[in-house]
Amino acid sequence: MSRPVVPAKDVDPVPAGIRVPNSFRAIKAEILKRISERVWLPGELIPGEEDLAREFGCARVTVNRALRELAEIGLVERKRRAGTRIAEHPLREARLEIPVVRSEVEARGAQYRFSILSRERLEAPEAMRARLDLPAGTPMLHVRCLHFADNRPWQFEDRWIHIAAVPDIADEPFERMSPNEWLVKFAPFSEMEIGLSAAAASGEEATLLAIQPGAPVFVFERTTWLIDQPITHVRMLHPQSYRMVSRF
């Protein structure tokens, strides 16, 4: 009955009182194994922390941590009085790395360069006001910027910045640092919303990206807030060759 949790070559039970380092990982692995071998089926209630701790010869807190981390990635579901059960629909979310354009380009061994197309101080247009929940007449900075990889257009960035949220940016000419990098460096944010879609390039967009009008583009939009003050909204267009990947 007692099934010890020593990492690899568990031959005999762990004597009670001996501390096995990393045992919470071993427990995670063991539970994962039981799920994969269908010892425990989706939807099934598994033994309580107390029982598992006894079975694995460890403290309840250790089992707790293992289960908590499994719950974080969605493999099990836990409820207080009800216990822990294997998730019916395991793993519902992926982590997506938010790239910094320059690093992304350089990571591919390409030469990075950017060019500011326009930079204007304007009152927030209707659509942006609505999206960011700002009052009429709020001063904003509108920047359009083209990023290159080895002198080929990589990304067209169309950005609106809420000046009051990052006053220092008002005087920034973006000569050496792109708005992207500047904001990443100086404007921390706590919340973000991203949108991903495909679209057909407009005439202007096609010209900028050196593709045919109507050709598919990958659209990545992002809005960020600090606490609840909007900072910036950006729409980034990539030619279709672009691909965003996330593994975990």
Add this chain to the structure above:
Amino acid sequence: MSRPVVPAKDVDPVPAGIRVPNSFRAIKAEILKRISERVWLPGELIPGEEDLAREFGCARVTVNRALRELAEIGLVERKRRAGTRIAEHPLREARLEIPVVRSEVEARGAQYRFSILSRERLEAPEAMRARLDLPAGTPMLHVRCLHFADNRPWQFEDRWIHIAAVPDIADEPFERMSPNEWLVKFAPFSEMEIGLSAAAASGEEATLLAIQPGAPVFVFERTTWLIDQPITHVRMLHPQSYRMVSRF
């Protein structure tokens, strides 16, 4: 100096020895606050767990948990002997919800329906073998499926399933449940890789999705594993109107 961490209305210091429930959340929040208020700048080394524990009047383990969770979302970076520092490029990843087609459609108040276009048992083709790291001749199930929202094409799904990893699927006719739902329900996975891109619809794809050939489509690819056994690879095509959103 001593700055108590009581959740909301902390007026006076927490007497040592009093246990503040959820204090690790409060500590997380306080550290977040210090980052956003630029008390601690990106790249800066922050005080050690021991010191913070003393300052916050709690146990080191509690600070540890707060910092560990902040490290998980990329806001701070930790190294053993070196201590904890504020990340230079804070918040680099977003959580992306992986949708279940049916729920996604129904969540928009639309009628869901799907249709199996083809279902064949084949040996893994070269590209799939390479991608999933399977030996030649591995039996796989190839399923093509069209999902509808209110009878309009919503998603074209092209899926390869590693039969040995989910033997039960061999006899599944997918009459009532789509492959998507079936796998979500019966084939838990622990790892996944996703790819997002834009593409031009091929002739066949255009016909299926009822759009013009060459029109932009949003491509969502996903490969899943359980431990290190590949389960399935799927390529999902959406007409350009599709938009994937994530807020956090």
Add this chain to the structure above:
DNA sequence: AATTACGATATGTATGTACATAATTGTCAA
């Protein structure tokens, strides 16, 4: 000077214990 060994240090994790909290179940009364 380059290499190795070692001690110091900050984080990482395990344990036993105690109490907190949410959710279910049972109980009693209206």
Add this chain to the structure above:
DNA sequence: TTGACAATTATGTACATACATATCGTAATT
């Protein structure tokens, strides 16, 4: 029958303590 409330129970979290482990700086060795 039903609604309010208390008891129960599994998970959630805190704490003190102890040991584990990675890594940095420094001293000893080559």
